[in-house]
Amino acid sequence: MGIIENYKDGTMYYQMEAFNDINFIKHLFTSRIGWSNDNIHDKISNIFNLPKTNIVNLKQVHGTDIIIIDEKVGSLKEISKLEKDGLITNIPNIILTTYHADCVPIYFLDKEKKIVGLAHGGWRGTYNNISGKMVDLMMDTYNSKAKDILVGIGPSIGPCCYEVSMDLGEQFNSRYSRFKDILQYRNDSVYLDLWKMNYLQVKEKGVPQDNITLSETCTYCNEDKLYSYRKEKGTKNRMVAAISIVMDMGD
Numbered sequence: 001m002g003i004i005e006n007y008k009d010g011t012m013y014y015q016m017e018a019f020n021d022i023n024f025i026k027h028l029f030t031s032r033i034g035w036s037n038d039n040i041h042d043k044i045s046n047i048f049n050l051p052k053t054n055i056v057n058l059k060q061v062h063g064t065d066i067i068i069i070d071e072k073v074g075s076l077k078e079i080s081k082l083e084k085d086g087l088i089t090n091i092p093n094i095i096l097t098t099y100h101a102d103c104v105p106i107y108f109l110d111k112e113k114k115i116v117g118l119a120h121g122g123w124r125g126t127y128n129n130i131s132g133k134m135v136d137l138m139m140d141t142y143n144s145k146a147k148d149i150l151v152g153i154g155p156s157i158g159p160c161c162y163e164v165s166m167d168l169g170e171q172f173n174s175r176y177s178r179f180k181d182i183l184q185y186r187n188d189s190v191y192l193d194l195w196k197m198n199y200l201q202v203k204e205k206g207v208p209q210d211n212i213t214l215s216e217t218c219t220y221c222n223e224d225k226l227y228s229y230r231k232e233k234g235t236k237n238r239m240v241a242a243i244s245i246v247m248d249m250g251d
C-alpha cells in the first residue's frame, strides 16, 4: 500500500492508503494545487469538518521535543507558541499539523489505543531520532504496542535529490553504522536518504515493516505538485501534514 492523490474542490492532497483504512481518523498532506498559505486552515477545516480553532501547530525548530496533548495542557493557541517538532494526542477532534517544504512529515497512529501523532524531521530531527522518540513516547505514555502502530513517511526531499556535505554524511554513517544504505554516492557527491533513516528508526523500535508506508514522493522532483525549499532556493510556501481522531461525540 502506498500514497494516493485526491482531488476535491480544486485542490489536490495526498493520503496514505493504510491510514485511509482506519475509520476513526482523518489525515492528509497538502500540495501546491489549490492551496496557499492564506487558505490552508479554511480548507483543512472544511475537509475535516471541524472548526479552524481545533487546528494546532508548533513553532518548529528542528529539535526532537514532542508535546503530548492531554486534558492537562493549555489552550491550542498556547501550544502553537511552543518550540517543538512533534505532537501526540488521544483526544478526538483536535487536528494536529506540521509544516513542510522538503523536511519529512512522519505520521503515527495506534489503531488499538486510538492515538495519533505527527513529527517534523529534517536532517537534524532525523539525526537525533525524533521518529524513534515518538514511538517511545507512545509506548511510555499510552502503553502502545509496536505491532499496533502504523507509520507514514510522507512527501519530502528524496535520496534522488538530497545532496549533503561529506562531513554530514560521515556524521550519519558513524552514529548509524548499524543502518545500511542510508547514503548514496553519485558523481563525487553524497546523498542522504531521510526516508530510509526514519523507516529504520521506527523499525528498530519494533514497528513491523508492513505497518510502515513509504510515500517515496520527492518534493524536489515534483515541482508541479509540491513546494521544495531547496529547488526553489527558498520559498515561503509550505505543505501541511494534518491528522485527527474524528469521532462523533454524540450527546
Ligand SMILES: [Zn+2]
Pocket: 157, 158, 159, 160, 161, 162, 218, 219, 220, 221
Ligand atoms: Zn528527487
